[in-house]
Amino acid sequence: MNGTPDRDASPEDRILAMARAFQASRVLLTAHELDVFTLLSRGAKSAGDVARQAATDERAMDRLLGALCALGFLEKKNGLFANTPESERFLSRDSEEYLAGLAHMSQQFRSWASLTQAVRQGTKADPGPIDSDDGQRTRDFIAAMHGRAKGNAANLARLIGLDGVRRILDVGGGSGVYAMALVREAREATAVVLDLPKVALLARQYLREAGMQEKIAVVPGDYHQADFGSGFDLIVFSAVLHINSAQENLALAHKAFAALNPAGRVAIEDFVMDEDRTGPARGALFALNMLVSTTRGDTYTEAEIFGWLRRAGFTDLVRKQTGPGSSLIVGRKPS
Structure with missing residues (x-):
């Protein structure tokens, strides 16, 4: 796909290419x-046909389709537009490999437009997907998180190591994608x-939909306020710490420690920044x-993360890389 800065370009051209990169994204x-992409998955169409089915202006749709061809997402032959194999696979809602997270990215695009204001005032200008009363935003957000986690969840379960684990608490567990992977890996666990x-x-x-409702219970509640209970062998925080303040994360570490059995473990999967906070790039942008x-x-x-865990009482802290900029951190409650 085109639309990204060329490393062989001059410094001026690279800067300008990055400045206008939003155009390709938009x-x-x-x-x-x-x-x-879903409309075109049902057969090649003219710009007029796509415009009518999408309820848009025909000339404007023709220009959009032309730009999609230029970027490598569509092909045009004999006046008809069609998906490329890659677009058919990942961008059509009819595909099993459809990237559901794109709906959430559309919302993020709007939120990022307020970055200048957020930097000036030190906080967001727009309610986030979970804070919002818009149910569709919440569904889009959870679908995005589920889609991103599916490939990583099984690997995370193996990295944690689940020997002897019988009871698991997934805090801020979203769709349950990590809980499902953990229970599949530790077949005796709930x-x-x-x-x-x-x-x-x-x-x-x-x-x-996954047929896992008998082994995984769902408890509604705000994890800052809810009682975690007790008797757990493993407590998981996946993509949770970055939502909270440092003080809130310290409080969560204390709550996890209290809810674990002796020798129980806490597992944290999240972006982990370099100590000078200048990298990795994905983590810096995610901040x-x-x-x-x-x-x-x-x-x-x-x-920072090790500090919270140690203050809560955890020992034997280890960190393992799980992806670009992200890591798994595991700590143990003493026996």
């Missing part, structure tokens, strides 16, 4: 919002997913994503 997201009531409703749906979409969220360093 073209893709607009096409997704108008269901262009799990509890704790998340906000409107997210819990969606989690139950995902669990029913700004938290600025425009949460009131207190941030990305944190290993020293």
Whole structure:
């Protein structure tokens, strides 16, 4: 796909290419919002046909489709537009490999437009997907998180190591995707997913579709306020710490410690920043994503996360790389 800065270009051209990179992103997201790729998955069409089915202006749609061809998302032959194999695979809602997270990215695009204001005032200007009363935003957000986690969840379960694990608590567990992977890996285990009531409703749906509702319970509640209970062998925080302030994360570490059995473990999967906070790039950009979409969220360093865990009483802290900029951190409650 085109639209990214060329490393062989001059410094001026690289800067300008990055400054206008939003154009290619906006073209893709607009096409997704108008269901262009899904419409074309049912056969090649003229710009007029796509415009009528998408309820848009024909000339404007023709220009959008032309830009999509230029960017490598579509092909044009004999006046008809068609998906490329890659677009058919990942961008059509009819595909099993459809990237459901694009709907959430459309919302992020709007939130990022307020970055200047957020930097000036130190907090977001727009409610985030979970804070919002818009149920569709919540569904889009959870679908995005589920899609991103599917490939990583099984690997995370293996990295944690689940020998002897019987009871698992997945805090802020979203769709339950990590709880499902953990229970599949530790076949004798059961799990509890704790998340906000409107997210819990969606989690139950995902669990029913996966046939996992008998082994995984869903508890609605705000993890800052809810009682974690007791008797757990493993407590998981996946993509949770970055939503919260440092003080809130310290409090969560204490709550996890109290809810674990002796020798139980806490597992944290998240972006982990270099100590000078200048990298990795994905984590640095995600810190700004938290600025425009949460009131207190941030990305944190290993020293910060280890510090919370040690203050809560955890020992034997280890960190393993799980992806670009992200890591798994595991700590143990003494026996």
